[in-house]
Amino acid sequence: MNFKRVYTSTKTYFVLSFLALVLLVFTSTMAYKQIVVMQKSAEMVSHSLHVYNGISLLTAHYTEADSEEFRDALLKSDKSENVFKAYREEGRVIMDSLMHLLEDDPSQIKRLQSVKGLLGDLYNQLQDLDNTNLETDDTLLQYRDAQKSVISITLYQIRSLKGDILREEQRLMHLRQETYESDKSLAPLLLLLLAFLALLVFILSFLRMYRNKLRIRESENFLRNVLGTTDNVVNYYEPIFNEDNDIVDFIIVYANACNRDYFGLDPDDMLGKTVLEVFPFFEGHDAFSKFLECYNTQEKVKFEIEMTMNGSHMWFESLVTTLSNGILVTARNITAQEQAKNTQLKLKKRLENQNLKLLDNRALLANIFKSISHIVMHFKSIRNANNEIIDFQVLFVNDRINPVRGDIPEEIKNRNVSDVFPEIFKTGVFEHLVNAIDNNKTVKYDVPYEKEGKTHWFSATAIKLGDGVTVTIRETTDEKEKSDQLLQLNEQLVIRNSILNDAESIAKIGSFLWYKDSDTSELSDNFYRILGFSPNEFLSSSKKYRDFIHPEDLPIYDMRLKESISGLTSDEFTYRIITNKGKIKYLKTNGQFLDKDGQTVMIGVVQDVTQTIRAAEELRKSNAELQQSNAELESFNRVASHDLQEPLRKIQLFISRIEDMEGETFSEKGSNYFVKVKNASERMQNLIQNLLAYSRIDSSKTDLERVDLNDVLLKVQEDLANTIKDTEAEIVLDKLPDIHGVFFQMEQLFANLLANALKYRSKTSLPKIEIQSSKVSNAELPTGFRTTSQEYYKIIVSDNGIGFDKKHTEKIFEVFQRLHQKTEYTGTGIGLAICKKIVENHNGYIYAKGTLGAGAQFIIFLPA
Numbered sequence: 001m002n003f004k005r006v007y008t009s010t011k012t013y014f015v016l017s018f019l020a021l022v023l024l025v026f027t028s029t030m031a032y033k034q035i036v037v038m039q040k041s042a043e044m045v046s047h048s049l050h051v052y053n054g055i056s057l058l059t060a061h062y063t064e065a066d067s068e069e070f071r072d073a074l075l076k077s078d079k080s081e082n083v084f085k086a087y088r089e090e091g092r093v094i095m096d097s098l099m100h101l102l103e104d105d106p107s108q109i110k111r112l113q114s115v116k117g118l119l120g121d122l123y124n125q126l127q128d129l130d131n132t133n134l135e136t137d138d139t140l141l142q143y144r145d146a147q148k149s150v151i152s153i154t155l156y157q158i159r160s161l162k163g164d165i166l167r168e169e170q171r172l173m174h175l176r177q178e179t180y181e182s183d184k185s186l187a188p189l190l191l192l193l194l195a196f197l198a199l200l201v202f203i204l205s206f207l208r209m210y211r212n213k214l215r216i217r218e219s220e221n222f223l224r225n226v227l228g229t230t231d232n233v234v235n236y237y238e239p240i241f242n243e244d245n246d247i248v249d250f251i252i253v254y255a256n257a258c259n260r261d262y263f264g265l266d267p268d269d270m271l272g273k274t275v276l277e278v279f280p281f282f283e284g285h286d287a288f289s290k291f292l293e294c295y296n297t298q299e300k301v302k303f304e305i306e307m308t309m310n311g312s313h314m315w316f317e318s319l320v321t322t323l324s325n326g327i328l329v330t331a332r333n334i335t336a337q338e339q340a341k342n343t344q345l346k347l348k349k350r351l352e353n354q355n356l357k358l359l360d361n362r363a364l365l366a367n368i369f370k371s372i373s374h375i376v377m378h379f380k381s382i383r384n385a386n387n388e389i390i391d392f393q394v395l396f397v398n399d400r401i402n403p404v405r406g407d408i409p410e411e412i413k414n415r416n417v418s419d420v421f422p423e424i425f426k427t428g429v430f431e432h433l434v435n436a437i438d439n440n441k442t443v444k445y446d447v448p449y450e451k452e453g454k455t456h457w458f459s460a461t462a463i464k465l466g467d468g469v470t471v472t473i474r475e476t477t478d479e480k481e482k483s484d485q486l487l488q489l490n491e492q493l494v495i496r497n498s499i500l501n502d503a504e505s506i507a508k509i510g511s512f513l514w515y516k517d518s519d520t521s522e523l524s525d526n527f528y529r530i531l532g533f534s535p536n537e538f539l540s541s542s543k544k545y546r547d548f549i550h551p552e553d554l555p556i557y558d559m560r561l562k563e564s565i566s567g568l569t570s571d572e573f574t575y576r577i578i579t580n581k582g583k584i585k586y587l588k589t590n591g592q593f594l595d596k597d598g599q600t601v602m603i604g605v606v607q608d609v610t611q612t613i614r615a616a617e618e619l620r621k622s623n624a625e626l627q628q629s630n631a632e633l634e635s636f637n638r639v640a641s642h643d644l645q646e647p648l649r650k651i652q653l654f655i656s657r658i659e660d661m662e663g664e665t666f667s668e669k670g671s672n673y674f675v676k677v678k679n680a681s682e683r684m685q686n687l688i689q690n691l692l693a694y695s696r697i698d699s700s701k702t703d704l705e706r707v708d709l710n711d712v713l714l715k716v717q718e719d720l721a722n723t724i725k726d727t728e729a730e731i732v733l734d735k736l737p738d739i740h741g742v743f744f745q746m747e748q749l750f751a752n753l754l755a756n757a758l759k760y761r762s763k764t765s766l767p768k769i770e771i772q773s774s775k776v777s778n779a780e781l782p783t784g785f786r787t788t789s790q791e792y793y794k795i796i797v798s799d800n801g802i803g804f805d806k807k808h809t810e811k812i813f814e815v816f817q818r819l820h821q822k823t824e825y826t827g828t829g830i831g832l833a834i835c836k837k838i839v840e841n842h843n844g845y846i847y848a849k850g851t852l853g854a855g856a857q858f859i860i861f862l863p864a
Contacts, residue, residue: 813836
């Protein structure tokens with residue numbers, strides 16, 4: 001592959017060439033201008049010489065009139081007329097020539113005009129002299145002498161004007177000679193300077209191009225080394241077009257050595273072949289369309305591809321970029337990454353399961369703390385600069401403290417013990433706590449507490465935990481009289497293993513420790529109980545445990561056990577056992593291998609999930625019953641949408657006809673009854689339609705799409721345009737977000753809220769509805785609501801209407817619940833229930849706030 005053709009930029013050479021061309025044009029232009037200036041100067045000098053020549057001819061012309069020979073020639077009667085005509089024509093030619101030469105000089109033209117006039121006078125005077133007959137009259141002879149004197153005067157005047165013209169031309173000639181000399185001396189210097197600049201640019205351009213050539217060679221060698229040592233597949237393709245100028249394939253122009261490493265293809269054999277010929281599976285594949293997309297759009301395209309070649313299954317991350325006349329494809333092998341990702345997903349799944357179990361255990365412990373009658377607290381040490389404990393901070397306390405002291409746990413958490421329990425510094429309890437931490441031992445002590453005039457005794461156990469202490473307190477007032485019972489209760493609270501055993505029993509969990517090398521097991525007491533035995537009634541091992549496995553599940557159990565032992569891994573699985581008492585139970589097992597004192601052991605748990613599996617079966621049956629119920633609901637919808645509305649439509653039709661035909665004959669009382677019947681039928685129709693709308697809100701979420709709430713509000717305002725106009729309502733909207741939802745349900749939600757705001761408007765002011773939107777974290781949602789997203793859109797619909805009493809905050813969202821009489825406001829009491837169902841169908845939450853007489857707010861949270 002010719003790398004220079006692919007990656008060499010021509011920008012630098014273009015700039016240098018353009019600069020050299022500009023300088024050449026500039027040099028030529030300056031030289032041309034200088035030559036033109038010199039030529040013009042020469043032409044002006046030549047022009048002055050022509051003027052001198054014309055003036056000389058003029059001088060000779062009028063001087064000829066002063067000669068006696070010329071005058072004698074004019075006096076000869078036979079030739080005078082021809083001589084005079086020739087002389088006069090000669091003068092005209094000379095004057096025309098001078099007038100043409102001096103046409104650009106107004107002052108000289110003016111002088112020539114005067115000379116031309118004098119020449120005319122001279123010609124007339126000569127003609128008068130020619131017409132005098134000297135032989136007939138002596139007086140005429142005297143007149144001839146006088147005429148000669150006049151001619152001499154005219155000639156003098158012509159000489160004077162000729163002298164002025166000549167002096168002006170001499171002045172101009174001097175200036176033109178100076179200009180010519182200046183241009184003549186400047187031209188060689190300018191040409192030499194421009195030639196030097198052109199040579200300088202040429203040298204600089206040559207050096208620049210030479211250095212670039214060296215850089216190109218270095219870059220080419222570097223790029224070859226990079227492409228030869230990289231772990232990525234780097235190929236360069238150029239398109240192949242058909243007769244319609246459509247790309248049908250690409251020809252391989254370059255391929256690096258990684259093609260051999262990953263695909264078993266020799267790069268040299270690939271050159272000149274087409275992509276579909278070398279990689280036939282690309283035909284119709286998304287990867288080939290990515291090549292076309294990159295070439296056609298001239299933009300980078302990135303994608304991942306999974307392929308199998310030479311029996312190897314691989315993943316590649318490909319980047320396609322345009323380069324020169326083709327595309328450069330760089331593919332990075334991410335097989336190890338994908339395999340690691342799959343392994344990570346499995347580990348993540350196991351971790352999630354373990355976290356769930358941990359959460360269950362935490363919940364179990366929390367329930368235990370709530371159910372036991374003991375006060376459990378944990379204090380964190382507060383030390384001074386000398387590392388001495390001077391106080392404690394309350395980190396945990398259970399609810400059992402409330403009946404004893406009246407304290408609320410949430411209010412005393414994170415406060416100092418000296419602030420909450422100052423009496424411990426007087427009763428010696430503080431020293432017991434410090435002793436438990438400093439000496440890392442369990443400290444037991446008794447403490448009295450005065451309550452309602454009676455002394456109550458409490459027994460406390462302080463156990464170090466980190467840099468703090470966990471204190472378990474129980475009332476021992478009655479146990480003072482029953483020391484044996486005190487010991488039993490104290491053991492139950494102090495010994496952690498007892499608590500764990502209780503927890504296992506409650507959760508129906510058993511634990512085990514299996515030694516792989518010796519095939520011996522240690523089972524917890526509850527594990528024995530799950531198997532139908534009292535504790536430690538037999539010596540357990542994997543072979544012994546197989547006796548409890550249900551025969552039908554024994555093959556899969558053996559297979560999973562073999563996989564665990566060979567790979568030292570354990571995945572959760574469920575199987576059946578037959579207990580010692582003949583009961584069939586479902587057990588779920590999970591564990592992990594550890595190294596303990598140089599031995600490979602598995603620590604794990606088993607859980608009796610019999611009730612869970614049976615509950616799942618019951619749930620399946622319940623789902624079937626629910627489907628039957630949904631079918632019945634669909635049947636109700638059909639009845640409500642047709643069978644109930646059909647007679648109602650007939651009733652409304654007959655009411656309309658009776659009103660048209662008999663309405664004017666009704667009595668006042670009959671008319672009132674008739675209006676009530678008509679209103680009742682309309683309410684019935686609205687009730688049926690709202691019930692249908694409520695029942696048809698689908699919660700399956702199969703038709704969710706991106707919904708622009710701005711479009712939804714625009715549609716709702718168009719539908720309510722008449723009501724908005726009639727009530728002169730003002731609607732103020734924020735920029736609303738896009739959500740993932742159902743368009744018509746969102747339309748119904750906001751239509752109900754806006755219609756409610758317009759219906760329950762104030763009678764003293766024009767209605768104003770504001771809709772505000774913001775993005776918040778899920779921490780702002782109510783504690784009892786189970787969030788499905790990290791962020792939510794908070795949408796507030798506010799109005800200045802009649803509002804409602806705070807005690808009705810929950811009631812307004814219930815079906816058929818109305819806060820006003822039907823005579824005050826129309827409605828069915830289902831609109832807000834529909835709103836709540838729509839929001840919940842979108843995994844959201846809605847609640848209302850209102851003040852009687854001061855408007856209402858409906859706050860909606862939808863997943864972002």
